[in-house]
Amino acid sequence: QHDCTPTTCSDHGPTIRFPFRLKNHHPHHCGYPGFDLSCSPNATHLPTTTTILNLPYSVEVLVTNIDYESQLIHIKDANSCFPQQLQNLNLSTTPFQFADFVYNFSLFSCPSTESYFPYNITCLGGDGLEVCALDGEDSIYYAPLISCRKMYNLSVPSQAFDQTADLRLQWPKWVCGKCEAKGKFCRFKSNSTSDEIECFGKLNPLKKGDLVIGGVTVGSLLLLVIVITMYWFHKQKEIKRNGQLRIEKFLEDYRALKPVRYSYADIKKITCQFKDKVGQGGYGTVYKGQLSTDVHVAVKVLNNTKGNGEEFINEVGIIGKIHHVNVVRLVGYCADGFRRALISEFLPNDFARKVHVI
Numbered sequence: 001q002h003d004c005t006p007t008t009c010s011d012h013g014p015t016i017r018f019p020f021r022l023k024n025h026h027p028h029h030c031g032y033p034g035f036d037l038s039c040s041p042n043a044t045h046l047p048t049t050t051t052i053l054n055l056p057y058s059v060e061v062l063v064t065n066i067d068y069e070s071q072l073i074h075i076k077d078a079n080s081c082f083p084q085q086l087q088n089l090n091l092s093t094t095p096f097q098f099a100d101f102v103y104n105f106s107l108f109s110c111p112s113t114e115s116y117f118p119y120n121i122t123c124l125g126g127d128g129l130e131v132c133a134l135d136g137e138d139s140i141y142y143a144p145l146i147s148c149r150k151m152y153n154l155s156v157p158s159q160a161f162d163q164t165a166d167l168r169l170q171w172p173k174w175v176c177g178k179c180e181a182k183g184k185f186c187r188f189k190s191n192s193t194s195d196e197i198e199c200f201g202k203l204n205p206l207k208k209g210d211l212v213i214g215g216v217t218v219g220s221l222l223l224l225v226i227v228i229t230m231y232w233f234h235k236q237k238e239i240k241r242n243g244q245l246r247i248e249k250f251l252e253d254y255r256a257l258k259p260v261r262y263s264y265a266d267i268k269k270i271t272c273q274f275k276d277k278v279g280q281g282g283y284g285t286v287y288k289g290q291l292s293t294d295v296h297v298a299v300k301v302l303n304n305t306k307g308n309g310e311e312f313i314n315e316v317g318i319i320g321k322i323h324h325v326n327v328v329r330l331v332g333y334c335a336d337g338f339r340r341a342l343i344s345e346f347l348p349n350d351f352a353r354k355v356h357v358i
């Protein structure tokens, strides 16, 4: 046994696609006991683009179309003479039956002069004789058969006598409908002698190329998702790190804003050797300075200093505790020997919000 996979005979021949048992091992020759369907390489007298249906007994017809939806096979006789071709036909061992109504005809050979039967079969006539078909029992009473000779009986649809018409064979719904509804092929069960069928494969199986394209697409999407996720995590980490840095900077700056005692050397450093004088008051000169990159300060170097500075430090302690929105904040001070200075937050553009109590 062998699966008889769908075969396309050619661009013109219909595709063979329904259950067959393999009759022989020719790849184009698939069959069911009783009939087989093949492409014309087997039948050398036919054009190579023809699909052939072999029916019992030795009935070979051309397949012009297979309608899988209606489950119909359209057949034609190569010699346009179905009455001759079908005389030995026996469909009982095949899954087929004629789609059109079948009549029981009798074929008679009569002298030409008496030819007025409804069906005149020209392809069988000749030598002064005509072949006619008579349908059933009714017409036999009025048909002038005196000089006619009965040839044989024929059970076919009336279209069989029209040389230009196709005959339509139907295969029963159970053969493939169930499987095709599931999008699968069907075949007869290999180890069963009855006509049981089983579904297999897919009507439109994925090709290797489709799988590769699918794989690449899924892979790319997966990679994109991974990259985006990694970027997002990296960004989150950076935001967190920046936040932490800002907090640390703030704490550092805050520490710097508490009144801290500086040496005179520090004052010189902060004011960059008293480089930037910003104002002159009654008690001293004011310079611009810098504690850190972001913290700018005003350093007021006092003129006349008296005593050991204990009183000055006490006063600084009191001022340092004043925290008010309208009072300039005292950041630090210097009481280095007789040199004294007050360091306060820098107010840009002479923004005079400060009160120094000395």
Ligand SMILES: Nc1ncnc2c1ncn2[C@@H]1O[C@H](COP(=O)(O)OP(=O)(O)OP(=O)(O)O)[C@@H](O)[C@H]1O
Pocket: 278, 279, 280, 281, 282, 283, 284, 286, 298, 300, 328, 344, 345, 346, 347, 348, 350, 351, 354, 356
């Ligand atoms: N914190 C500051 N930020 C920026 N500039 C300042 C600051 N403090 C003082 N100055 C500048 O220095 C100038 C003199 O300030 P200062 O405090 O000495 O003035 P004053 O109150 O008139 O003097 P004093 O208090 O000694 O009588 C101001 O006019 C101002 O331009």
